[in-house]
Amino acid sequence: MLILNADMGSSDGDNNDGITILDVTVPRNPAYCFVFLNAEDVLPAMTPLTAAQYLRSYYPAPKRPLNVDEMTQMSSEWDCLEVIANLDDMPLIPIATLAKLVTYSTEIDAFRRQSVLSADDMTRLTAVLKGATHPNAVVDLSRLPLTANQILSVLEELRDFKRLDVSYSQAVDNRVFLHILRTYKSLMWINILHCPISMDDLKELMTNDPQRFRSIETILHPAFLTGKLPADFPKAFRITYITNDWPRYNYVTLPFFSADQLVQNIFDILANLHSSYRMPSLATVASSHLAQGQSWYDRAIQIVPGRNLDDDPSTRSYDLLPYAHQKEGYQLVVQANCRGKPYGILAPMAPEQSEHTDSDIIGMDSFLKRLEDEGYPATDAAAVKGLLELCANMELTTMEQVLNIKRYLH
Template sequence: MPDVPCPYTTFLMATAWCVDLEEPIYGSGVSFKNSVMEAHMGSTEGDNNDGITVIDITDPTNPSYCFVSIFGLEAGGAVKDRVPLTAEQYCRAYYPVPKDSEKDQEGVKETEEDVQKKIDALRDERLMKLDVLVEAWPREYKSSVPTEPAEDATTDTPGVASNPVPSLADLSLKPAIEHGLETGETEGLEDLVWHPGKADLMWPILRNQKPFPDSGMSLLTKVVQHEVGSDKSLDLSGFSLSDSQLASLLTFAGVEEVELLNLSHNSIFTADGLRQILPSTPKLRRLVLLGTSISDEQIYELLKEEPKLFLSVEELTHPAFISWQDGACYPNGFAYVGVHSGQNACSASLAVFTPATVVQALTDLLGPIADLNDYEAYGLFGTSLVPQAAFATGVRGEGQPWRERHVHCFPAVSDMPFDGRGWLFCATWASMFDRSGTRYGFVKVVDAQANPPKVKIYDLKAWLEEMAAEGRPPASGDAVKKLESIFADLGSRKEGKLWTEEDLLPFMQKFVAVSRRRY
């Protein structure tokens, strides 16, 4: 088993566990790389004296949890070892219900209320069964009860039909489509597309044609025109369309307004196909490429040699950007580069971005700072996982909270952010361990070969003007105003200032020095 067999799921779990950029603001741990333990290790092999928490997300819509005492809890509470414990059992081992004679002591009432609040928060959550622990770690856990066979998830509830019985007309649609594709006579079928429900029935039949015949392109074009709705998304995953077929489809279906395009699980789609379709989809913001023939190396080459192809794309979901890697293998598009608390280096790098991506990420990340004291700020910025979580978040709708975010990648660490590729947001934050001041700004390294490197520093307004000159789509005016307000608060309450070149060059040198001891 690899150390991290499911890196994307692991990143979701790590950020959900360690980062919260809504009230109450929270950050813990270190970098993503150093926060994760190997999947093949035993549950009792870590440095531990307070037991463990186990969360089962085999079915993410129906998780379960438990606490486990593995060597006896440090509190010495009366709980059994290596069996699932509820939140109440675990908490009460450390904080037993106070006796009547203790209730009037200072702080006892407040502590009990806090403990009870924690217990109540998990009261309705599903407790994990012992057989789950036995299955995950058979050498460490033993079940005294024979394991019952798992229920068949596909078994229908008695008396409830999982699918309605199709009509005779629907049953005849599949052979009619296949005959039309074979003969090239699809005009009659094209007339059916606009009948209620027919396009939905045609979709899976057409998707199962592998490879897709040219004779079916006219019919597929009509179905696609029907399927693209007000959400401006088009899911072509599973279709075996060649590069030329796909380019033709997008052109003749008139879907230049599409913002989300899913081309996953198409083994014949190539990097050349991207070169054909990206110029014809100027409104495209989210592109999903899972399970295609396009390799990581081909994506890297496109980003390096033809970056203008991706100017409008803010999310590029491909295995290259959700794989387990420490340093970024892809060329930097935009990176957050920080030295926190005088000793922690962070550089979360995005391969593609738009101003909306960056404005939202910086708003999420910097918004809490003005209200935090030095101790709280140190907790938030003591880990590079916080900037990674902020920049991994897709652009949310107006009013949509952080907890409802979607995650399209996990930004790898850029070991050489000052090599001249892409844009940077460089920042250092004053804390109880570093009184040198708060400095920030958008940075472009214009000559990486010079000694010292030549840089240009931009404030938010100037950077947005550069983005417009590059041809990138703008961020919303309200989003920009919100970030402007955050920068103003940082200036008035934290003495935050835009970098000067005199200050920035020592920062760059310090980053290189401390990034060698990554946390």
């Protein structure tokens, strides 16, 4: 298998200047087109082509209808018809959209080839980025020769964005990163790969300012892509599953979360308590929030949660006792081993409380109210309503039940 460079030009390599473009801006309604970068016979260059137009430039349609025997002998024609039919119901990317894409890519690439950007360059860059914005667009500042002040200046102009890519930017250190999190509350996704931010930097930020990591779903950084964060790394949310299997206590941890994401994923966990032996899938625990109308299959999973199944067997703890004194974050406990499968949210202890004091167990309504009081409310009203209705029919566990599971095993 030949693996090509992801940054290679569209017409480089073994390619006759024909490319495929997919628009997955709205995952449930993708669009496509084929494009020749240079004119090909009677087909124009840089024009969106349908599957039939593109394919027939390589495999011309038969000059007359073929009978069954002839079609059987010409297997390539069967293949052509099948490919064309598969794309019949997918819309073609309009030429206006294609023109914007080409203009945007050309101008951004030109900026990336410069060593510094002048004031005039910054004005033009901001205008280009504004022209490409829509609710789910990624503000792409990756690989641009920007200073920290220039980055913050551009973001100040754009304001309401949800996704930001500053990868490969040496100007984005832990100070700039924290400023971005503090300033842009609508930010849900940020790429800081290859920025000068270490795991120790993240640990310090999340220890000293944990509230800033209660409204974001994705931070693309190597630390969050392995599921093996150090034991002393801050934990924003923990899900503990008490099962009939060994070890009795299984858990996964999230270093950050958004309230809407958590509401959705807790609902999926509690609504599907079918087994007393198995943890919920990591896809359920860590998936992104879905907008109304999106299906489960549209979810993005861009973090690997920590879990005790990855612990060293020689050091693995099978006792929940250390986590009954919740010092940081919140913890959802699900007693899948008990009749009715009760649940509870363990709240973090106040700083002045003794470490020998058990955490309070609160219900879902109290938990969501606390998130709201902390400044990070869940905004998906329909999802909140569904979760509260589900929990209203579930038993709230007690600390006695949690710490004495043998008595309650069935």
